[in-house]
Amino acid sequence: MPTVLVNGLKREIEAPSDTPLLYVLRNDLELTGPQFGCGLAQCGSCSVLLNGKEVRSCITPLSAAVGNEVTTLEGLPARWAKQKKLIGPEAAHVIHPVQEAWIDEQTPLCGFCQNGMMIKATELLESNPSPTIDQIKEAFTKSGPSPHLCRCGTYTAIIESVQRAAGIMARSKL
Amino acid sequence: MTGTLETLAQEKQDKKVDVFGASLSRRGFVAAGGALLASFALMRSSSAQEETPAMRGIPTSKVSSDSFIEIHADNTILIRTGKSDFGQGTVFTAYRQIVADELYVPFEAITTVISGDTDRTPDGGGTFDLLNHGMPNIRKAGAYVYQAMLDVASKQLNVPKDQLSVKDGVVSGGGKSISYGDLVKGQQLNLTIPVQGDIHTMFGLVVAGNPPLKPVSQYTVVGKSFPNSAVVSKVSAKETWVTDVRLPGMLHGRVIHPKTLGSKLISAGALDKSRFPNAQVVVKGNLVGVVAPTEWEAIKASQQVASGSKWSDWEGLPVDTRLFNFLKEDADWKSVPAATSKESKGDVASVLASSPKKLKATYERPYLKHAPIGPTMAVGEVRSDGSVHVHAHTQNAQALRTQIALMLGFSPDKVTVHTYAGAGHYGRSNGGNAGAEDEAVILSQAVGKPVRVQWMRNDDLQWSTQSSCAFSEVELAVGPNGKLAGYQIDHYMPAMQDDRPVGAILAGLPTMAAPNEKGSLFGMANQPSDPWLYGATPAVLERAHGGPQVGQASSPINIGLRDHSLRTPVQYQQNFPRELAITEAAYLAGVDPLQFRINHATEKRTIAVLESARESSGWQTRSGFANGSGPIKHGQGVSLMMRGGAYWACVAQVTVDTNTSIVKVDKVTMVVDPGIVINPLQLKRQVEGGTVMGVSMTLHEELRFNESQITSSDWMSYPIATMAELPEIKVVLHHHPEVGSYSQGSEAANALAAPAIAAAFFDATGKVARRLPLKPAYVKDLLKA
Numbered sequence: 001m002p003t004v005l006v007n008g009l010k011r012e013i014e015a016p017s018d019t020p021l022l023y024v025l026r027n028d029l030e031l032t033g034p035q036f037g038c039g040l041a042q043c044g045s046c047s048v049l050l051n052g053k054e055v056r057s058c059i060t061p062l063s064a065a066v067g068n069e070v071t072t073l074e075g076l077p078a079r080w081a082k083q084k085k086l087i088g089p090e091a092a093h094v095i096h097p098v099q100e101a102w103i104d105e106q107t108p109l110c111g112f113c114q115n116g117m118m119i120k121a122t123e124l125l126e127s128n129p130s131p132t133i134d135q136i137k138e139a140f141t142k143s144g145p146s147p148h149l150c151r152c153g154t155y156t157a158i159i160e161s162v163q164r165a166a167g168i169m170a171r172s173k174l
Numbered sequence: 175m176t177g178t179l180e181t182l183a184q185e186k187q188d189k190k191v192d193v194f195g196a197s198l199s200r201r202g203f204v205a206a207g208g209a210l211l212a213s214f215a216l217m218r219s220s221s222a223q224e225e226t227p228a229m230r231g232i233p234t235s236k237v238s239s240d241s242f243i244e245i246h247a248d249n250t251i252l253i254r255t256g257k258s259d260f261g262q263g264t265v266f267t268a269y270r271q272i273v274a275d276e277l278y279v280p281f282e283a284i285t286t287v288i289s290g291d292t293d294r295t296p297d298g299g300g301t302f303d304l305l306n307h308g309m310p311n312i313r314k315a316g317a318y319v320y321q322a323m324l325d326v327a328s329k330q331l332n333v334p335k336d337q338l339s340v341k342d343g344v345v346s347g348g349g350k351s352i353s354y355g356d357l358v359k360g361q362q363l364n365l366t367i368p369v370q371g372d373i374h375t376m377f378g379l380v381v382a383g384n385p386p387l388k389p390v391s392q393y394t395v396v397g398k399s400f401p402n403s404a405v406v407s408k409v410s411a412k413e414t415w416v417t418d419v420r421l422p423g424m425l426h427g428r429v430i431h432p433k434t435l436g437s438k439l440i441s442a443g444a445l446d447k448s449r450f451p452n453a454q455v456v457v458k459g460n461l462v463g464v465v466a467p468t469e470w471e472a473i474k475a476s477q478q479v480a481s482g483s484k485w486s487d488w489e490g491l492p493v494d495t496r497l498f499n500f501l502k503e504d505a506d507w508k509s510v511p512a513a514t515s516k517e518s519k520g521d522v523a524s525v526l527a528s529s530p531k532k533l534k535a536t537y538e539r540p541y542l543k544h545a546p547i548g549p550t551m552a553v554g555e556v557r558s559d560g561s562v563h564v565h566a567h568t569q570n571a572q573a574l575r576t577q578i579a580l581m582l583g584f585s586p587d588k589v590t591v592h593t594y595a596g597a598g599h600y601g602r603s604n605g606g607n608a609g610a611e612d613e614a615v616i617l618s619q620a621v622g623k624p625v626r627v628q629w630m631r632n633d634d635l636q637w638s639t640q641s642s643c644a645f646s647e648v649e650l651a652v653g654p655n656g657k658l659a660g661y662q663i664d665h666y667m668p669a670m671q672d673d674r675p676v677g678a679i680l681a682g683l684p685t686m687a688a689p690n691e692k693g694s695l696f697g698m699a700n701q702p703s704d705p706w707l708y709g710a711t712p713a714v715l716e717r718a719h720g721g722p723q724v725g726q727a728s729s730p731i732n733i734g735l736r737d738h739s740l741r742t743p744v745q746y747q748q749n750f751p752r753e754l755a756i757t758e759a760a761y762l763a764g765v766d767p768l769q770f771r772i773n774h775a776t777e778k779r780t781i782a783v784l785e786s787a788r789e790s791s792g793w794q795t796r797s798g799f800a801n802g803s804g805p806i807k808h809g810q811g812v813s814l815m816m817r818g819g820a821y822w823a824c825v826a827q828v829t830v831d832t833n834t835s836i837v838k839v840d841k842v843t844m845v846v847d848p849g850i851v852i853n854p855l856q857l858k859r860q861v862e863g864g865t866v867m868g869v870s871m872t873l874h875e876e877l878r879f880n881e882s883q884i885t886s887s888d889w890m891s892y893p894i895a896t897m898a899e900l901p902e903i904k905v906v907l908h909h910h911p912e913v914g915s916y917s918q919g920s921e922a923a924n925a926l927a928a929p930a931i932a933a934a935f936f937d938a939t940g941k942v943a944r945r946l947p948l949k950p951a952y953v954k955d956l957l958k959a
Contacts, residue, residue, distance in 0.1 A: 015468070015470070016470065018470075019468075019470045020470065023468075023469045023470050026417075026418075026469075027420075027468065027469055031411075032411070032415065032417065032418040033411040035415070035417060035547075035548055035597075036417065036548065036549070036628065037547050037548055037549075037597075037631075038549075038631040038888065038889060039630060039631060040631060040888055040889070042631075042888060042889040042890065043547060043889060045547055045548065072411075073411040074411045095410065099409045099410055102405070102409045103401070103405055103406055103409050106263075106401055106402060106405055106855055106856065106859055107405070107409075107859075108261070108404075108405055108408050108409065109261035109262075109263070109598065109859065109860070109863050110260060110261030110546075110547075110595075110596070110597055110598030111261065111404070111405070111408035111409075111413075111595070112415075112546070112547045112548045112596065112597035112598070113547045114408065114409065115411075118409070136897075137897050137898050137900070140896075140897045141896045141897050141898040142898070146889070147896035147897065147898065148896075148897070149547060149889060149894060149896065150547065150866075150897075151545055151546060151547045151597075151598065151600075151867070151894060152261050152598055152863045152866075152867070153862065153863035153864065153865065153866025153867045153870070153895075154859070154862070154863055154866075155866055155895075155896075155897040155900040156862045156866070156900060156903050157859055157862065158897070159897070159900070
């Protein structure tokens with residue numbers, strides 16, 4: 001049976017190989033962080049990290065994920081714990097700096113798109129620990145198959161949150 | 175205190191204490207816990223009800239019996255509201271703050287907020303105007319409960335009520351003190367609050383009476399930036415979204431909507447059972463659905479069935495490029511009388527006839543989509559016992575309940591609506607449904623299992639309602655004193671609110687009336703909805719004209735382009751032409767447009783927000799255009815609005831690239847004075863968001879359609895603003911406790927952006943953009959003219 005490494009766990013999946021990863025995650029693995037927004041890779045609500053790179057799970061067939069590593073919103077704390085080499089209770093209770101910043105800044109309004117926003121922020125900060133506003137805008141609008149769309153208009157809060165998360169990450173290195 | 179002879183005797187007598195019109199009684203003693211429950215009783219003389227659901231042919235149900243507020247023995251407090259959260263955060267922040275203050279408890283004491291569900295919340299009503307001009311139900315309920323707690327404490331401590339005070343949920347007086355929790359321990363106290371109204375309407379039940387409210391000067395919780403509890407659960411993937419609902423035996427459904435907005439089904443395509451062995455097709459009238467155990471099979475099978483389905487053709491719409499020709503030349507504006515605003519005064523016609531400096535112009539706004547990031551979806555469950563459960567994200571669960579009941583011919587008592595977090599849709603479901611709920615129920619009834627209907631992106635853009643298009647005709651005159659001598663505006667807008675569930679229409683099942691049908695909720699009429707703020711104008715005439723929805727009457731399936739409210743409904747449509755025309759009048763008068771507004775304003779708060787906008791935005795006071803040289807032009811614009819009791823001013827600064835005809839919004843300053851600011855950070859985030867939506871509407875948004883159907887079907891054909899276009903947004907909050915109340919503080923931002931941006935474009939280029947959106951092709955034509 002095909003297996004995918006999802007949030008650090010090996011998961012066997014029965015679904016047909018052409019099934020978009022989004023439905024596998026949401027319906028088979030009950031990982032409901034990624035949301036269905038368009039099914040067309042035009043909005044980013046469904047984003048996950050595939051081997052650390054942001055992809056749109058709505059158009060990514062299961063076959064493309066088989067044998068690879070998928071991180072969903074649910075897996076961000078464990079991803080951070082691993083990167084920081086945290087163990088035991090410290091690892092169990094950690095929250096990813098991106099999520100922490102999103103809470104501190106009260107970023108979501110309806111929040112439906114924020115899964116993709118946090119995934120994109122995580123990808124960005126892993127390669128660029130202190131992005132400028134222009135680099136943040138570039139990442140959220142030019143780096144993927146489409147801009148990440150937010151209908152509630154939280155773009156200002158997102159930029160502020162990415163910068164706050166960068167600060168949290170920087171302090172964590174001290 | 176529990177179990178004393180005295181209290182037992184009282185209980186037996188079931189003695190009721192009058193609490194400012196509410197009724198306090200003790201229902202009994204309990205071994206563990208204890209609580210005070212503030213539930214309600216409907217007042218018999220409900221005088222204000224001119225139209226009830228029963229009169230509209232909607233069966234009525236018994237109302238929910240759940241309480242507004244519960245105080246528990248462990249000092250925790252629970253609140254309930256029929257309104258839901260759509261990203262405003264109000265029910266999780268402002269409502270808790272308001273109740274905490276009325277009860278004299280800390281914000282954190284209110285540990286639970288239950289919202290939306292039909293059987294678990296007391297008052298119903300649509301999720302809009304959440305602060306209800308300073309008097310949401312929950313505030314009065316809190317005030318009643320506070321008085322009841324004082325009565326209970328007075329008895330318990332044997333201290334007169336007027337000698338008691340409360341701090342952090344502890345009642346003190348006469349040298350004694352006791353916590354709320356201890357006061358209710360071991361017993362169940364019932365406080366019955368008077369309410370009036372109709373739970374099934376747009377507005378729901380309203381708490382009646384006049385309990386003493388906490389003096390604003392004593393607020394300690396209102397005014398602070400408490401966090402929204404829903405943010406934590408959403409950010410950490412712990413929220414149960416409506417998209418996450420999975421019921422035992424549930425099937426995934428997709429609906430195949432007709433070929434056009436007027437097509438009848440000739441034949442549904444045959445399902446290829448060899449490819450989709452577990453799928454099933456459901457046909458009811460013109461509604462075709464496909465269900466399957468897995469979502470992917472449902473999607474693929476529905477695509478296969480859709481490709482083989484045959485529909486009749488229909489061409490009953492004006493093409494989008496001809497929409498305003500149609501509205502001006504062919505549409506019917508005579509069936510309903512025009513409504514004249516109460517601010518209208520003087521003899522505008524003779525002022526216009528005698529003035530040399532005049533403006534006569536027409537302004538146009540296209541149809542807009544709510545365009546939620548997640549397409550609407552719902553889970554329907556028609557059980558064998560005849561009960562119906564709908565799992566949805568709705569702004570008005572009680573209204574959705576009556577719509578589903580009407581559709582099925584069931585009593586509303588049989589229908590329960592469960593609400594969850596979902597993608598905001600900005601007004602689309604304030605009358606009940608957002609689109610998929612009825613279809614989920616129809617499919618569930620057909621297959622005898624719970625069915626989850628998820629609309630695809632194209633369903634959501636092509637089969638949902640849209641914000642009404644409108645045009646307005648303005649005539650104004652400027653006098654020799656540099657001020658408006660007369661102002662006249664005529665707004666023309668198709669009927670706005672069509673709350674009929676589209677699946678029920680397609681299936682040929684009963685629905686509420688369409689706007690052009692007898693017994694409809696709002697009919698085809700429109701009202702002047704943009705409070706006039708230029709009181710110094712001597713002659714004013716404002717009229718609103720209504721008419722039928724475009725294409726509906728000629729659609730063989732009674733659909734066409736269905737209209738609905740979207741953030742700042744009607745007022746957005748009316749404020750854009752007014753504010754742009756006022757800006758044009760200022761240039762005509764040779765007066766700075768911001769100062770021109772101040773010169774005509776008569777209310778202090780109006781003038782204050784304008785002055786604040788001038789100071790905080792970097793506004794350059796000058797008469798005449800920016801007159802920049804070179805191909806890159808810069809301009810500034812201002813707009814003004816009063817909405818829900820709050821005063822707003824907006825300044826936009828834009829750059830127009832005359833080579834590419836691209837308009838870039840550089841900075842937007844929003845000044846809002848809602849009276850008391852309840853939660854500064856939450857309000858700031860709401861205003862920022864509304865501003866972005868306003869920029870998006872102004873630069874990009876326009877429903878596209880041909881003679882048969884909506885052709886905006888994805889984010890390419892209905893683009894919205896991206897982060898790349900984000901302007902600098904400055905939010906200035908005016909906190910005025912002396913006003914004594916709080917008003918609506920968010921959605922207006924999206925409406926203010928459009929006239930300010932159009933005014934800035936005018937300032938930059940000297941060309942007036944009286945039509946939205948400011949797309950390059952239109953801008954290019956303007957610049958050439």
